[in-house]
Amino acid sequence: MPPLPVPPSVNSAHRLALDPIATPERLLLGPGPSNAHPTVLQALARMPIGHLDPLYIDLMGEVQELLRYAWQTDNRLTIPMSGTGSAAMEATLANTIEPGDKVLVAVMGYFGQRLVDMAGRYRAEVVTIERPWGEAFDLAEIEAALIAHKPAILAMVHAETSTGVCQPMEGIGDLCRQHDCLLLLDTVTSLGAVPLHIDAWKVDLAYSCSQKGLSCPPGLGPFTMGPRAEAKLAARSGKVPNWYLDVSLLNKYWGSDRVYHHTAPVNMNFGMREALRLLAEEGLEAAWARHRGNAERLWAGLERLGLELHVSEPLRLATLTTVRIPEGVDGKAFSRHLLDRFGIEVGGGLGDLAGKVWRIGLMGYNSTPENVDRLLAIVESELP
Numbered sequence: 294m295p296p297l298p299v300p301p302s303v304n305s306a307h308r309l310a311l312d313p314i315a316t317p318e319r320l321l322l323g324p325g326p327s328n329a330h331p332t333v334l335q336a337l338a339r340m341p342i343g344h345l346d347p348l349y350i351d352l353m354g355e356v357q358e359l360l361r362y363a364w365q366t367d368n369r370l371t372i373p374m375s376g377t378g379s380a381a382m383e384a385t386l387a388n389t390i391e392p393g394d395k396v397l398v399a400v401m402g403y404f405g406q407r408l409v410d411m412a413g414r415y416r417a418e419v420v421t422i423e424r425p426w427g428e429a430f431d432l433a434e435i436e437a438a439l440i441a442h443k444p445a446i447l448a449m450v451h452a453e454t455s456t457g458v459c460q461p462m463e464g465i466g467d468l469c470r471q472h473d474c475l476l477l478l479d480t481v482t483s484l485g486a487v488p489l490h491i492d493a494w495k496v497d498l499a500y501s502c503s504q505k506g507l508s509c510p511p512g513l514g515p516f517t518m519g520p521r522a523e524a525k526l527a528a529r530s531g532k533v534p535n536w537y538l539d540v541s542l543l544n545k546y547w548g549s550d551r552v553y554h555h556t557a558p559v560n561m562n563f564g565m566r567e568a569l570r571l572l573a574e575e576g577l578e579a580a581w582a583r584h585r586g587n588a589e590r591l592w593a594g595l596e597r598l599g600l601e602l603h604v605s606e607p608l609r610l611a612t613l614t615t616v617r618i619p620e621g622v623d624g625k626a627f628s629r630h631l632l633d634r635f636g637i638e639v640g641g642g643l644g645d646l647a648g649k650v651w652r653i654g655l656m657g658y659n660s661t662p663e664n665v666d667r668l669l670a671i672v673e674s675e676l677p
């Protein structure tokens with residue numbers, strides 16, 4: 294008889310002996326994630342149930358319905374993608390772009406550039422219009438670009454987290470209908486916090502995240518698709534070139550068939566349900582007014598301290614404020630000091646604004662007058 298094979302011995306080189314996880318208290322006043330609401334954390338910590346359990350199926354319906362409320366849409370295809378905001382972003386593009394489609398991206402910051410990159414990967418012919426970082430587009434330039442390029446899709450960012458600009462949306466959807474083009478909108482930093490009307494604005498595709506205005510940890514990417522975008526998906530000549538994000542497959546799980554696609558992150562959806570329940574309890578108008586009021590308190594306080602805000606008042610985003618770093622101050626060292634000494638996170642600049650601004654977020658659970666006053670007092674005492 295041949296000798297039995299000797300199993301390999303276990304290599305313990307990577308076997309760390311760790312203590313259970315312990316994280317410090319942080320107040321996350323940067324570009325996201327934001328602190329999660331305590332009852333959302335309780336929901337996340339519940340024992341999982343099966344992702345085809347009838348109770349979970351009921352919960353899926355509740356999450357979809359509350360997302361429709363948050364987005365102000367009746368769209369049937371409204372679901373949380375299992376992934377972060379970028380997964381939902383990719384889903385909007387992957388499902389609607391066919392190779393060679395012209396996609397016009399209105400770029401006014403870092404996340405517009407990400408849309409350009411992603412759309413190109415799905416073999417769109419990408420064209421762009423651009424604004425300096427800190428400005429927004431007006432209707433005339435959007436219309437001129439629609440006429441010049443005749444795109445199948447116009448993609449843009451509602452709340453540009455890299456600049457602190459809120460793009461005015463009135464009229465853009467009408468232009469897209471006139472020029473037979475889908476309107477795709479990034480609402481990652483606006484959902485639940487800034488006025489947002491998907492149906493009234495005639496937005497055909499939108500996506501968001503869990504970790505900002507919704508007061509949940511990162512991990513889900515809300516996605517919504519209207520009838521015009523559904524029609525484009527149905528008319529595709531080939532398969533969606535991304536299995537995981539294919540809405541025609543996902544809809545068999547989220548729609549009435551309940552066919553297994555992938556194992557849903559059930560606990561993340563427990564958290565999402567609780568976050569959306571809290572938003573519905575507060576009411577959208579109240580949540581929008583709270584974010585606006587606290588942002589105005591921050592803006593007035595920063596200006597009182599002699600700091601300059603990067604974005605002009607009418608375009609400012611309530612969830613994210615860009616503050617110019619004063620001459621002679623080491624912006625990175627100051628944010629590090631806030632984190633080390635006070636446990637407060639504020640963000641630095643991205644892309645064109647790297648080294649030039651701090652980014653202060655007031656999102657979801659963190660948008661309170663107490664947080665604004667605490668930050669202002671610390672900035673006043675600590676800024677050199």
Ligand code: PLP
Binds near residue numbers: 377482
């Ligand atoms: N779009 C915008 C405007 C964002 O701010 C972000 C993230 O901050 C994303 C997209 C990507 O989302 P995520 O980081 O959750 O993948």
